[in-house]
Amino acid sequence: MELNPRQQKLAFAVIVVILVGLGVYLVLPDTTAAPRATNATATPPAPDAATPAPPPVSTPAPEAGSAVNIYQWLPFSRQDLVSAAAATAQAAGYYDTFSYTENGASYANRMSNLVTSQYQQVLESDYNTYGVAKQRTEDKQISTATAVINSLRSFGTSSLTFVVTISQHTRQVSGTSSSTGQYAVTVVNTGGRWQVDQIQPASAGNQ
Numbered sequence: 681m682e683l684n685p686r687q688q689k690l691a692f693a694v695i696v697v698i699l700v701g702l703g704v705y706l707v708l709p710d711t712t713a714a715p716r717a718t719n720a721t722a723t724p725p726a727p728d729a730a731t732p733a734p735p736p737v738s739t740p741a742p743e744a745g746s747a748v749n750i751y752q753w754l755p756f757s758r759q760d761l762v763s764a765a766a767a768t769a770q771a772a773g774y775y776d777t778f779s780y781t782e783n784g785a786s787y788a789n790r791m792s793n794l795v796t797s798q799y800q801q802v803l804e805s806d807y808n809t810y811g812v813a814k815q816r817t818e819d820k821q822i823s824t825a826t827a828v829i830n831s832l833r834s835f836g837t838s839s840l841t842f843v844v845t846i847s848q849h850t851r852q853v854s855g856t857s858s859s860t861g862q863y864a865v866t867v868v869n870t871g872g873r874w875q876v877d878q879i880q881p882a883s884a885g886n887q
Contacts, residue, residue: 755837764867764874765829767794768842771876772827772865775803776848779823780816784808795876796868819852830862838869843882 751758771794778787788804795803807813815821825848833841847860862882867874 754835756835756840760869760874761840764840764869765842767874767876768844768865768867769827769829770794772844772846772863772879773825775827775863775879776823776825776846778807778816778821780819780821784813791876796870799875799877819854821850821852823848823850825849833864839866839877840874841866 751761756764771791774791774794777790784804784807787807788800791803792800825846827844827846830843830845833843835841842865844863844865845860846863847858849858850856863879864882864884865876866878868877
């Protein structure tokens with residue numbers, strides 16, 4: 681159907697309004713849409729479980745009541761100490777054991793396995809000292825003695841010095857007597873064997 685002029689103007693006006701509305705719709709932002717996030721900070725992913733650190737290395741404490749091996753700190757073994765102490769106690773006991781009927785060689789030979797050869801000669805010489813030997817014979821002295829180790833005074837890689845108490849019981853023409861004295865007894869390792877190398881009063885030499 682052909683429109684008259686008036687209808688044509690009206691249709692044109694409606695089309696203009698529709699186009700203007702469509703233009704406005706396309707130009708203005710869409711207020712119905714959710715706003716886009718800006719400067720959004722992404723949530724970091726959860727870190728992986730950390731690998732556990734190895735336990736610290738430490739020296740285990742000794743159990744209560746467990747023995748401590750002190751010989752790991754010493755220049756001699758337990759057997760060395762036992763052998764040295766045995767030689768010390770026997771030689772110290774023989775040191776004041778004698779009879780007026782025996783000579784110096786007999787006295788010193790009693791200790792031949794316990795003392796060094798050099799010290800054996802010293803013992804024999806001391807026993808034969810004129811004044812001492814004369815008094816022993818005149819008084820008919822017979823002496824017996826025992827020795828007790830009190831302490832270890834000093835030690836090295838091949839020598840030990842013990843403090844020893846010697847108890848002496850002497851019988852002679854005038855009667856009997858008893859006495860005690862402290863001595864320093866030094867033993868040395870001679871080819872794997874412990875032998876006494878010196879006996880002297882404990883008050884002499886190093887304390």
